[in-house]
Amino acid sequence: MNKFLIAGNWKMNKTASEAKAFIEELKAKNFSNAEEVAVLVPFTDLYTVKDALAGSGIKFGAQNVHFEASGAFTGEVSVPMLSEIGVDYCVIGHSERREYFNETDETVNKKLKVLIEAGITPILCVGESLEVREKGEEQAFVGGQLVADFEGISAKDATKIVIAYEPIWAIGTGKTATPEQAEEMCAFIRGVMEGMYDAVVAESLLILYGGSMKPSNAKELLEKEDINGGLIGGASLKADDFAGIADAAAALK
Numbered sequence: 008m009n010k011f012l013i014a015g016n017w018k019m020n021k022t023a024s025e026a027k028a029f030i031e032e033l034k035a036k037n038f039s040n041a042e043e044v045a046v047l048v049p050f051t052d053l054y055t056v057k058d059a060l061a062g063s064g065i066k067f068g069a070q071n072v073h074f075e076a077s078g079a080f081t082g083e084v085s086v087p088m089l090s091e092i093g094v095d096y097c098v099i100g101h102s103e104r105r106e107y108f109n110e111t112d113e114t115v116n117k118k119l120k121v122l123i124e125a126g127i128t129p130i131l132c133v134g135e136s137l138e139v140r141e142k143g144e145e146q147a148f149v150g151g152q153l154v155a156d157f158e159g160i161s162a163k164d165a166t167k168i169v170i171a172y173e174p175i176w177a178i179g180t181g182k183t184a185t186p187e188q189a190e191e192m193c194a195f196i197r198g199v200m201e202g203m204y205d206a207v208v209a210e211s212l213l214i215l216y217g218g219s220m221k222p223s224n225a226k227e228l229l230e231k232e233d234i235n236g237g238l239i240g241g242a243s244l245k246a247d248d249f250a251g252i253a254d255a256a257a258a259l260k
């Protein structure tokens with residue numbers, strides 16, 4: 008039986024009242040695979056979304072966290088704060104954070120460790136820019152990110168991390184990686200993890216694809232052997248589109 012995670016990354020979208028209305032719409036879809044569906048929302052929406060989702064089986068999470076537990080870090084949010092809310096997931100190392108907010112492999116690595124310790128599942132994003140791909144260096148680049156991001160993380164803990172391959176050139180551009188390109192990189196990532204750990208760890212990992220995933224291309228991406236789900240931006244903001252992708256996953260079980 009195929010395991011999937013269909014996660015919607017709302018990015019900086021939806022106020023709390025918009026979030027509540029959206030979750031009501033989503034619950035009405037009555038997903039057969041609700042446990043494999045998650046919404047990753049702005050901090051200000053977390054409590055509202057938690058309450059609105061109660062009893063639905065749908066999971067939720069944040070989009071970033073600080074690696075320190077507390078202190079003089081104005082504007083930041085810590086793992087204990089997320090733990091108390093009860094989030095299931097937290098996105099780490101999204102390319103937008105790497106590009107606009109100085110996220111580095113070093114901070115990503117620290118964040119992964121504190122999240123795992125707290126029992127929150129990190130969704131670690133990796134992926135190359137168009138420039139890197141045009142030079143044919145995508146595997147070296149993503150392989151380097153993985154080595155740095157997993158530094159000092161044990162095999163047992165590595166299995167607790169979800170990896171999302173998000174080629175930057177496919178994010179929000181409407182330009183999806185072909186299923187073959189996405190599968191090639193997800194299989195490559197699994198191979199890197201096998202090299203860093205072992206085959207058992209590599210096989211147990213959920214590896215997602217992200218970048219302009221939508222109902223019309225979800226099936227062909229999700230049916231690939233090494234793609235275990237999607238991290239969805241734009242299409243996760245519309246209940247019908249997001250449900251279309253979750254249903255494509257459910258149909259492949």
Ligand code: 13P
Nearest residue numbers: 016178179218219240241
């Ligand atoms: P889009 O689905 O809008 O391309 O965004 C993908 C993404 O960045 C999800 O984290």
